[in-house]
Amino acid sequence: xxxxxxxxxxxxxxxxxxxxxxxxxxxxxxxxxxxxxxxxxxxxxxxxxxxxxxxxxxxxxxxxxxxxxxxxxxxxxxxxxxxxxxxxxxxxxxxxxxxxxxxxxxxxxxxxxxxxxxxxxxxxxxxxxxxxxxxxxxxxxxxxxxxxxxxxxxxxxxxxxxxxxxxxxxxxxxxxxxxxxxxxxxxxxxxxxxxxxxxxxxxxx
Amino acid sequence: xxxxxxxxxxxxxxxxxxxxxxxxxxxxxxxxxxxxxxxxxxxxxxxxxxxxxxxxxxxxxxxxxxxxxxxxxxxxxxxxxxxxxxxxxxxxxxxxxxxxxxxxxxxxxxxxxxxxxxxxxxxxxxxxxxxxxxxxxxxxxxxxxxxxxxxxxxxxxxxxxxxxxxxxxxxxxxxxxxxxxxxxxxxxxxxxxxxxxxxxxxxxx
DNA sequence: GCTCGTATCCCATGATTATGGGATTGACCG
DNA sequence: CGGTCAATCCCATAATCATGGGATACGAGC
Numbered sequence: 294x295x296x297x298x299x300x301x302x303x304x305x306x307x308x309x310x311x312x313x314x315x316x317x318x319x320x321x322x323x324x325x326x327x328x329x330x331x332x333x334x335x336x337x338x339x340x341x342x343x344x345x346x347x348x349x350x351x352x353x354x355x356x357x358x359x360x361x362x363x364x365x366x367x368x369x370x371x372x373x374x375x376x377x378x379x380x381x382x383x384x385x386x387x388x389x390x391x392x393x394x395x396x397x398x399x400x401x402x403x404x405x406x407x408x409x410x411x412x413x414x415x416x417x418x419x420x421x422x423x424x425x426x427x428x429x430x431x432x433x434x435x436x437x438x439x440x441x442x443x444x445x446x447x448x449x450x451x452x453x454x455x456x457x458x459x460x461x462x463x464x465x466x467x468x469x470x471x472x473x474x475x476x477x478x479x480x481x482x483x484x485x486x487x488x489x490x491x492x493x494x495x496x497x498x
Numbered sequence: 499x500x501x502x503x504x505x506x507x508x509x510x511x512x513x514x515x516x517x518x519x520x521x522x523x524x525x526x527x528x529x530x531x532x533x534x535x536x537x538x539x540x541x542x543x544x545x546x547x548x549x550x551x552x553x554x555x556x557x558x559x560x561x562x563x564x565x566x567x568x569x570x571x572x573x574x575x576x577x578x579x580x581x582x583x584x585x586x587x588x589x590x591x592x593x594x595x596x597x598x599x600x601x602x603x604x605x606x607x608x609x610x611x612x613x614x615x616x617x618x619x620x621x622x623x624x625x626x627x628x629x630x631x632x633x634x635x636x637x638x639x640x641x642x643x644x645x646x647x648x649x650x651x652x653x654x655x656x657x658x659x660x661x662x663x664x665x666x667x668x669x670x671x672x673x674x675x676x677x678x679x680x681x682x683x684x685x686x687x688x689x690x691x692x693x694x695x696x697x698x699x700x701x702x703x
Numbered sequence: 704g705c706t707c708g709t710a711t712c713c714c715a716t717g718a719t720t721a722t723g724g725g726a727t728t729g730a731c732c733g
Numbered sequence: 734c735g736g737t738c739a740a741t742c743c744c745a746t747a748a749t750c751a752t753g754g755g756a757t758a759c760g761a762g763c
Binding site (some may be wrong): 648649650651673674676677680681693 | 710719
Binding site (some may be wrong): 388393417425427430435454455456457458486490491493494497 | 594596636698
């Protein structure tokens, strides 16, 4: 069963090149190719693609907005972003919106086909520079401040981060609320802050 | 100039196979191959590898602990995890510790060499299933609650998340502290919470 | 013209937090 | 054995925050 691909790309020569590439390769089926994504929701519902190739910079509505609308639907299709932009803002906005993969337009046709298959098979292809950015956002930045908290102080802070009040923290840890207060005072000294919200801002920085 | 590769893998047959593969390929230089990573810091300092292949499950000290120690040094080498584990906990622990790439051991030798080069050139190769997991953690989970906040309410919440007090938020937004209070009251109604920390817990969920 | 939503400000009361003291216990270290 | 540190509890005062009112103004939409 071939992979059903739907293309959104406003640049006509490129859109046609993509169409020819996909339609001309066995195991890949081009189910549509559009120059704008204004009717993306109904088109996806009707054409039932497995993978959607989406350009970011399109007239009327950006590819990112289109992804957001798709996400509000019970869609199963995965979206592969194909763009010339590799600036952090655009990349992460698209990923957060729900993109499954992110390729730069300079990607080779053979790699593009491979990426479409990878998405279809449960992967998340990215250009190398994008992948590195994504990894770096997940890297833990050692925080000398918070690492010097004691076990109990850390537990208190974690509970506060979950939205618990002093009272609840005390109940949950089975200690007196006065003890909670004491720990929080010490946390403030160590982190050089003066309120829970400030401490939490440092905690998750 | 060949890529200098250092291998940590306790399984001897596999370690030797990796050594032969790397050393036998032009443009790749095997600078060392060890069965344990207890002296990883000094070895890396001495051998000056560009890319480190690291197994996770090793005797004495896990590959993740080794990465943590390397991160505390002024090391420039990138670490590529090579493991049989693809469970979420282990994957994300390694990534947070500072791994640059994450490959499963079932990866083909040709793909492995390609991945080493990709790391060297600034990428972050991952097995498809790992890449998908990474992307999903970054996906914004549409929160109907917070999306119904007005512009100003959202701005207030963002500033509270940065650790600002009502007073500071008011000064920063150039509005009265009473207005800040009003917005916060409405935020509480919309998010069904009763404190700043609770609201923030929902805000970033 | 009227309603609704957003943005803005004000007041009063009670609950929670912040700050700055003390105090005790047990573990670990030299 | 004395010192330090983590963990535990208590009190009092001041500052913030939470809650529940009310009020005005402006633009969009019916």
